[in-house]
Amino acid sequence: MGEIVRYDGKQKKISHFLIEKWAAQGRLVPFCPEVAGGLNTPRPSAEIVNGDGWDVLEQRAWLKTSRGGDVTQFFIEGALLALELVRRHAIKIAILKEKSPSCASNFIYDGSFEKRLVPGIGVAAAVLRGEKLLVFSENELEKVALALEATF
Numbered sequence: 001m002g003e004i005v006r007y008d009g010k011q012k013k014i015s016h017f018l019i020e021k022w023a024a025q026g027r028l029v030p031f032c033p034e035v036a037g038g039l040n041t042p043r044p045s046a047e048i049v050n051g052d053g054w055d056v057l058e059q060r061a062w063l064k065t066s067r068g069g070d071v072t073q074f075f076i077e078g079a080l081l082a083l084e085l086v087r088r089h090a091i092k093i094a095i096l097k098e099k100s101p102s103c104a105s106n107f108i109y110d111g112s113f114e115k116r117l118v119p120g121i122g123v124a125a126a127v128l129r130g131e132k133l134l135v136f137s138e139n140e141l142e143k144v145a146l147a148l149e150a151t152f
Contacts (some may be wrong), residue, residue, distance in 0.1 A: 009042035012097075018141045028095075031085055033102040033124040037078025039071065046071050048101050049111035052120030053079075057127065063101055066113050072121035075102055079124040083131060093147055094128050097135035105135045 001023075022028050035041060044065035046055035051061030062072045079102065094120070096103030101122050108120040125135050134151075136144050 001030040003030055003032065005035045005041055007034075007041070007043050007045045011087055014138050016138075018145055029085065029089055029091065031082055033082045034075065034100075034143060035078070036074070036081045037074040039074050039078075044069065045113070046075070046101050047109045047111045047113060048057030048120070048123075051100075052066050052108055052112065053104075053123040053126030056123050057130075063123070064111070074122040078102060079127040082124045083127050086128060086131065086133060091133065091145060092151055093134045093136070094125075095138060095141070095144055096122070096125055096128075098139055105137045106141075 001019075001044045002011055004011050006012055019028070034043075044067045046063045048056060049064050055061035056072060056075065058061065063075050064071060065071055066152050085091070096105055097110065098104050099107055099117065101108060102124040103118065104122040105125045106119065106121075107117045108122060110116045110118045123127070129135050134144075134147050136147075
């Protein structure tokens with residue numbers, strides 16, 4: 001959405017006619033689980049070690065920063081705050097940032113900090129899918145449009 005919440009402090013706005021349309025309609029609720037969970041911007045990059053978001057929730061995996069710090073609790077707290085927001089606004093569909101350790105819905109980095117992608121889901125995405133939300137990446141906006149037509 002263009003908010004400065006990325007780990008590196010850079011802005012990453014999604015420029016797409018559907019995003020602009022939904023924003024104009026007031027249908028979007030911007031939220032960053034990592035910042036909401038207590039992490040600063042900028043911050044060291046983080047990756048899930050030994051699994052994906054489902055594994056983090058089951059305490060089989062954890063999140064470490066590029067500096068070696070454990071930030072698992074920040075990611076879990078942010079995911080729970082995202083769930084609270086979803087419930088408060090009766091949200092049924094989420095569009096989340098692919099490759100993010102919080103928001104990825106298809107691919108995450110493998111925990112090696114070598115920029116290797118593996119199939120997996122982020123922590124917040126796992127929490128939201130666990131609540132039966134339809135979770136999509138920013139690369140799947142046409143699928144979101146179809147889901148909106150079918151849902152509403």
